[in-house]
Amino acid sequence: MTDDPHLVANLERYRGFAAIYDKYRPLPPPALVGLISQLAGRTHFDCVVDLASGSGISTRLWADHADNVIGIEPNEDMREYAAAQSAQQPHLRYQGGLARQTGLPDQCADVVSIGNALHWMEPVTFMAEVARLLRPNGVFCAFQANFPPTLNWQAELTDQSFMNKAGTMAEARGLVEHVRKWRYDEHVRQMNESGRFRYVKELSLHSTEQGNAERFVGLMLSQGLIHTLFKAGVTEAEIGIPHYRETIQRLLGDEPQTWYFSFRILIGIP
Template sequence: MDEDEQLSHASSFGTAAVAYAEHRPDYARAAVRWALEAAPGPRVLDLGAGTGKLTATLAELGAEVVAVEPDPAMLAELRRSLPGVRALAGSAEAIPLPDGSVDAVVAGNAMHWFDMAVAGPEIARVLAPGGVLAGLWNLMDDRVEWVAGLARVSGSAAVGPRDTPASWRAETAAMHLPRPGGDARSGSPEPGVDARFGSPERGVGARFGSPEQAEFPHGQRRTADSLVATIATRAGMLVMPDREREATLGRIRAFLASGPETAHGEFTLPMLTGVLRVRRL
């Protein structure tokens, strides 16, 4: 995906903020707990918070959470649904918080939109020493036969490169895990240190340790109609030409109508919540 396409996808969600809030799943609580278990305190920044899907779970688990979101429509929906949460306009590349003011930074289905060359040092700036950065992604569990069939029928616009477990592991490793050898000052990090999360060249002395990946069982109660509505909120679908989008959604409806697991009433969409976690040294 080139830079213009990346920007188009990243900025597409505001047009569907209400549908996003209604249909997108929350995150497995066990995954959120694991993301935060090494954090030195309860202060958590939900970065790229969207309509507050992850924010709500953080608040329910007792975190002192502040949400930051760049899209005005998404931020308005978050403020409407979670009036007790401090919610600020901002981005991963320009976080409106003081230095060392949070113990953890989390991002729900958002970290792949960040420009980590800029966002990495900015995240390091707001994190307290020993703080945690964690990305969470909801994945379709395509180890289940009918879910694998749904992924094939939906196509790459509806099921992206981080939407199934194997592709998520590969994509997050390629994007965020450290490369062995060299040192951070030469642009190739030391083993166990990822220079893309903070580098001396950018005036940020903080370093992050080796990232860890984990997956946690999850699921979402859906009907055929509500699952189609969920898929329609994905970035690739939102930027698709109308005729192509309707054709894709029509194929998905036909597939769901033909399957015994999904043709009648409610069912559980088998999912996993994948977590990428790294600690600030």
């Protein structure tokens, strides 16, 4: 699909663990659909396009609110998993493509969304594609969850230390040399400077979910960084996962408790 080393590295980072990703990642904030509907002035849409749709978590959000929902995802295993989850919903479909080059017609979408993936997108080409896809007065929305969720300060510090060490290990082994991320403010600046969007707004939404130690460990295992290490042959013991799992089990146990998620939201209207 591409020989861009940055894009290849970014895509490979999320290949091969769709089921884990889908099981442990948070759902989009429930208020998001209401927010977009209010801004769009309608409660049901003809077509929603979900970019970098992954396992379909953010795509399925629109199932009851649109006649057609299209998930664009370059990773075949993610697409296949997402399609299997939506097998009984024929108006949800997934197709291969890049978020910056979907292959969809001009002005085909009432809503263009992207969940937990905006930081992987090069702002200039991505925002140009978003603007091309949107119909007049259509709405673009991006959401990004802050990880880890707020639930236990000791568990959060354990996770922060663990992920920092994993990142250092990946860097030392040359595994993230070509991985590239972009900051939210780079996308906001591009939206404002491009002249393609009349309305640009950042805000926050929040949600709560339930989880225990097993889910907290699963959330860690849904991170692309960890699977980058696995693919390079690094063992769980070398990464420190057994100690992490033992510590989180001691801190959180088996009983579910409330997890508090906050989401950074970016809205644009062309």
